[in-house]
Amino acid sequence: MALFRKNGSVTVRLRSGEKAPNFQLSSAQGGVFRLDIRTAHGPVILAFVDAGEEAHGLLELLKEHKDEFQRAAVANRFRAREKSRASGEAYIRMGPTVTATVAAVVRAESMEQVKELRERLQLPYYVLWDETNWVSGMYGVPEGKAAVALVQSDGTLTWFPEVVESLQADKILQAIFPGGDKGSVAGK
Secondary structure, eight states: OOSSEEETTEEEOOOTTSBOOOOEEEETTSSEEEHHHHHTTSOEEEEEEESSGGGHHHHHHHHHHHHHHHHHHHHHHEEEEEEOTTTOOEEEEEOSOOOOEEEEEEEOSOHHHHHHHHHHHTOOSEEEEOTTSHHHHHHTOOTTOOEEEEEOTTOBEEEOOSOGGGOOHHHHHHHHSTTSOHHHHTTO
């Protein structure tokens, strides 16, 4: 399977259910962000944006709900209550540490623009520089367009097809915590 497909001069977006291509990008926080390392710890929410003002609404939405996304990932990892064979007391068995990661993949001319965006909006999550639009192109997100996707720990990709301005955090929470009681996870 090709990492991305071209139909003439138009890049075609990867479909939900396909495996997300791995990538590594420089982070405005310093260092390098690798998708495969982050998904080893839980799902990753990717927001593909340009550095301009039109991205602010989406980036603010993700900032506002970052803690809910992390709680949903942790709650999804809990297993059913079991009774101890020795004491008969109920307990919760938990797997390895898991958390949802939020990362903005920013198309910009310079890392300075990416850092300035992060500082101006006080973004508490990864802000990555897609210097040559390589990652956006690999995922099929054209320049000038914003998109949001969730990459599960197994690498499965889920797109959120809503217009980015109308994207609701509940849709992302449902994808992180399928079949769960998202109301109790999100503290609602």
